[in-house]
Amino acid sequence: MSTLTEQYSVTADTNTQSRTKHYGMIIDLTKCLGCQTCTVACKVFHGLGPEIVRVRVVEQEIGKYPDVERLYIPLRCMHCDEPECLKACPTGATKKRPDGIVTVDKDECMGCRYCSVVCPYQARSFLATPKRYFPENGDHWEDHRYREHQVGTMDKCDFCKDRIDRGIKKGLVPGIDPDATPICVVSCIGKALYFGDLNDPESPASKALARYEHFRLKEELGTKPSIYYLPRRRQK
Amino acid sequence: MIKTIREDLIFQKDWAGKGERGLRDQMLMPAIFFGAISPGLYLSSLFTDFIAGLWASIFLNIFGYGVTHLLYLGKMERFWRGLFNIRQSWISRGLLFNILFTITSTLYLVITGFTAVSDTSSIVLTLKWASILSGILFLAYPGFMLSFVKAIPFWHSAVEPALFFLQGLLGGTAMELLLGVLYGGLDTTAWNALIKVNYILLLAVLIIILSALIVKALHTEAERASVRYLLGMHPDPERARDGALFLYGALISGLIFPLCVIGFQIIVSKTAPVLLYFALTVELVGIYFAKYGFIRAGAYTPVSKGQLRP
Numbered sequence: 001m002s003t004l005t006e007q008y009s010v011t012a013d014t015n016t017q018s019r020t021k022h023y024g025m026i027i028d029l030t031k032c033l034g035c036q037t038c039t040v041a042c043k044v045f046h047g048l049g050p051e052i053v054r055v056r057v058v059e060q061e062i063g064k065y066p067d068v069e070r071l072y073i074p075l076r077c078m079h080c081d082e083p084e085c086l087k088a089c090p091t092g093a094t095k096k097r098p099d100g101i102v103t104v105d106k107d108e109c110m111g112c113r114y115c116s117v118v119c120p121y122q123a124r125s126f127l128a129t130p131k132r133y134f135p136e137n138g139d140h141w142e143d144h145r146y147r148e149h150q151v152g153t154m155d156k157c158d159f160c161k162d163r164i165d166r167g168i169k170k171g172l173v174p175g176i177d178p179d180a181t182p183i184c185v186v187s188c189i190g191k192a193l194y195f196g197d198l199n200d201p202e203s204p205a206s207k208a209l210a211r212y213e214h215f216r217l218k219e220e221l222g223t224k225p226s227i228y229y230l231p232r233r234r235q236k
Numbered sequence: 237m238i239k240t241i242r243e244d245l246i247f248q249k250d251w252a253g254k255g256e257r258g259l260r261d262q263m264l265m266p267a268i269f270f271g272a273i274s275p276g277l278y279l280s281s282l283f284t285d286f287i288a289g290l291w292a293s294i295f296l297n298i299f300g301y302g303v304t305h306l307l308y309l310g311k312m313e314r315f316w317r318g319l320f321n322i323r324q325s326w327i328s329r330g331l332l333f334n335i336l337f338t339i340t341s342t343l344y345l346v347i348t349g350f351t352a353v354s355d356t357s358s359i360v361l362t363l364k365w366a367s368i369l370s371g372i373l374f375l376a377y378p379g380f381m382l383s384f385v386k387a388i389p390f391w392h393s394a395v396e397p398a399l400f401f402l403q404g405l406l407g408g409t410a411m412e413l414l415l416g417v418l419y420g421g422l423d424t425t426a427w428n429a430l431i432k433v434n435y436i437l438l439l440a441v442l443i444i445i446l447s448a449l450i451v452k453a454l455h456t457e458a459e460r461a462s463v464r465y466l467l468g469m470h471p472d473p474e475r476a477r478d479g480a481l482f483l484y485g486a487l488i489s490g491l492i493f494p495l496c497v498i499g500f501q502i503i504v505s506k507t508a509p510v511l512l513y514f515a516l517t518v519e520l521v522g523i524y525f526a527k528y529g530f531i532r533a534g535a536y537t538p539v540s541k542g543q544l545r546p
Contacts, residue, residue, distance in 0.1 A: 029544065051256060058244045062544060071544050073244075084386065090327035091317035110317050111310015113250040114327050120387035122246060122536060126310065128256035152310030217539055221386045231544060 021099040023159055023174065024198040024226035025185070026208040027074050031192035034059060034072030041187035042157070047145020049132050052125040054157040055184055071232060074193070076184075077102060077123040077157040078217065078225030085115035085124065093154075100198075100226050101159050109153040116154060120218045121225075124156045159195075160184075175204050198226065245461055245538040247475070248388060252531045263308040268378055268531070269407075269524045270300025271334075272400060275371040276408020277415075278341055280433075282368065284426040288419045289412045290345055297338055326381035333374040340367035375404040388534040389455065390462035395448045396530075399441065406437040407523045410494075410516045417513060435498045438519070442491045445526065458535040465533040475532070482529030490522010 034057050042048065042055045055076045063069055079102045085094050086102065093108035094115055104115075104124075116124040130151050132138060138146070149155065160182040167173075167180020174180040175196025185193040196203025201210070205228075208214075214228040255261025274297035281289030306312040315331075322328045344363040347353050353360055379400030382391040409430050416422030422430075449466065452459040464470065468479030497515035501507040 058539065060244055060539065060544065073539055073544065075539075087321075087324040088327070088384070090319070090321050090325040090331065091314065092320040093317075108314070108317060109311065110314040112308075112318070112327055113310075114325070114381075116250045117248055117534075118385045118387055120537065126250060128261070128310070131256075150311075154310075218387075218537060221537075229544075 020199060022198045022226065023100050023164070023196070024079070024205050024228065025159075025182070026194040026205045026214070026228045026230060028192045028194070028208070028212075028230040029071060029073065029232045030230065031190040032057070032072045032074060033190045033192075034070075035189060037187050037189050038074060038184035038193070041183050045145075045160070045183040047142050047148070048155070049127070049130070049146070049149070051127055051129065051131060052149075052155045054123075054125070054155065069232070073229070074184075075121055075123065075217075076227070077119075077159075078121050078223065078227045079157075079159065081224035081226065082222055084118040084120065084221075084223060088114045088118040090114065097161075101161050101164075102156075103158045103161060104154050104156055106150045106153045106155075109150075111152040111154065113154065120221050120223060124154050127151055127153060127155055173203075245458065246536055247461075247465065247532065248534040248536065251534075252528055260307050263304040265524070265528055265531075267301050267305035267308060268527055270296045270304070271378060272375060272404035272523070272527070273407040273411055273520070274301055275337060275375040276404035276406070277411045278337075278371050278408070279368065279375075279405065280408040280412045280430065282364070284412070284422065284430060286412055286416065286422055286426065287349070288421055289415050290341070292411070292415055293408075294338070294342055294345065297334070297341070301334065302338075326377060326384050330374070330377040330381060333370055333377055336370035337367060337374045340370055372401075376401045382530075382534075385534070387536050388462075389459045389537055390452055391530075391534055393448070393452075395444060399444050399448070399530075400527075402437055402441050402444065403523050403526065406434065406441055407520055409434040409437060410519045414513065414516050414520075417509075431498060432502060434516075434519075435495070435502055438491060438495045438498065441526075442487075442495065445487070445491070456537065458537045461535040462533040465535070466529050478529060478532045481525045482533075485525035486522045486529055487526075489518045490525060491519075494519040494522075 036057050038055045039053065039057060046054065048054065055074060057072050057074045060071045060073060061068060062071060079100055081100070083094070083096060083102050086096055090112060091108050091110050093105045094102065095105060096102050111126065113126055116126060127149055128151070130146070132142070132146060163182065164174045164180055167177060170179070172180035175194070178186045181195050185195045194204040194208045196205035198206055198209070200206055208230065209228060212230045214230050216225045216228055252265050253261065274293045277289050277296065278293035281293060306315055309315060318331045319328055322332055340363050344360065344367050347360055347363065348355060376397050379397030383393060383396040385391050412422070413427070413430055413434065416427060449463050453463040465475060466479055466482045468476050468483055470476045470479060494515040497507060497511055501512055
């Protein structure tokens with residue numbers, strides 16, 4: 001199986017460590033099949049119970065007969081530059097890392113759910129009970145991942161920050177090397193997701209942005225999301 | 237689950253929803269209700285010097301608001317962390333206003349009720365004005381908390397703070413009138429003044445709600461969905477029931493019916509007392525349903541279709 005490095009024919013920029021990083025994701029709506037593999041991969045990898053959805057794919061029918069099409073729009077935490085959840089969080093449990101990733105510190109969250117209410121993308125879930133899909137048949141991986149979640153706190157996509165951090169320590173490049181890339185990007189069967197440092201012009205995400213017309217969801221709210229979409233019909 | 241991950245136009249489910257934790261997830265609505273009634277009753281009772289009302293407001297604040305709110309939290313033992321973001325978060329500010337209100341109002345009552353300190357002494361006057369100020373802020377904060385939410389256009393307007401503030405005062409006056417009947421101690425002058433204030437507040441709240449519904453129905457798709465929700469037009473029977481509660485419980489029984497009864501009382505002064513007390517009671521129930529409806533009807537702005545296919 002070829003690595004993403006081979007697919008994109010991009011060499012890792014060794015000087016990126018000194019530059020401010022801003023991780024982001026590009027979602028190509030032309031390639032998204034609506035298969036929900038990203039949803040399931042995320043659930044399996046992070047051991048998420050039935051109450052938590054970090055990634056979801058909404059369906060929309062647009063146009064009028066006979067010019068109708070069905071679109072699949074993957075939604076998740078947009079890791080906004082101006083996150084509403086950060087302003088709303090009363091405890092300071094919601095944090096924004098210097099690389100742009102928005103996280104929730106589960107040891108500080110008090111479970112008021114204001115962050116979930118204010119999020120324009122409905123990207124947060126509340127873990128109300130320790131429910132599991134298969135409580136009797138859980139394997140070692142599931143047991144390990146379930147222990148990381150705290151009942152009574154909020155949960156959201158964190159761009160698989162542990163994978164990214166571990167990968168960087170090994171000298172890998174997020175978005176290029178699968179072991180340092182969010183699991184949804186690695187698992188996407190349509191190759192509709194690109195990830196990388198938006199400040200690095202050589203990253204797959206920056207290359208996709210430079211190549212295609214793009215937009216961000218609900219930009220009018222001023223949240224400045226770090227997730228860009230490539231529309232269904234490309235202009236150039 | 238499948239429906240949830242595929243839906244686009246959705247209503248908020250985090251607050252006042254059924255939830256997985258049973259009764260604990262239902263605790264937010266009593267907290268919001270008593271969080272409005274308690275400072276409203278305090279301010280109203282202070283205005284008429286009604287001691288029973290002042291003590292009742294403290295009781296409602298601690299048990300009606302405080303305990304229920306704690307039960308609602310996912311990690312109630314961490315509630316103190318809620319004070320960490322006062323600069324930006326309305327929840328933090330609300331917690332601060334509540335703590336200040338609880339301390340100043342309790343101290344004011346204890347000092348004026350159980351010590352020989354004069355009512356005109358500087359400490360009593362300071363506590364009195366501090367409790368009034370914190371009470372007003374505590375009364376208004378849930379409205380600001382909702383209007384801060386840009387993602388839900390139905391809430392994101394200047395109407396919410398005004399509405400929540402007036403509803404609190406309305407509930408406070410209604411509660412004081414009922415307590416006056418139950419415990420006595422409310423003289424005729426105070427009673428007549430409160431009835432008139434209550435009537436004006438009823439009228440103001442009704443006008444605000446109706447004008448808000450009309451204006452919002454003409455705005456965005458999400459706001460129209462919220463208005464339709466409140467009018468009981470949601471296809472899901474459970475959510476349509478919320479609309480019926482708002483329409484019949486909050487608007488007709490909670491505002492229009494008391495408006496007629498109290499208006500009749502003010503003009504003719506011959507209303508049967510039982511009917512008047514009933515009107516005041518349904519007024520309180522109506523405030524609960526109005527707040528419940530407004531919170532449940534919050535619909536998120538859907539993804540813009542124009543963006544998806546330029």
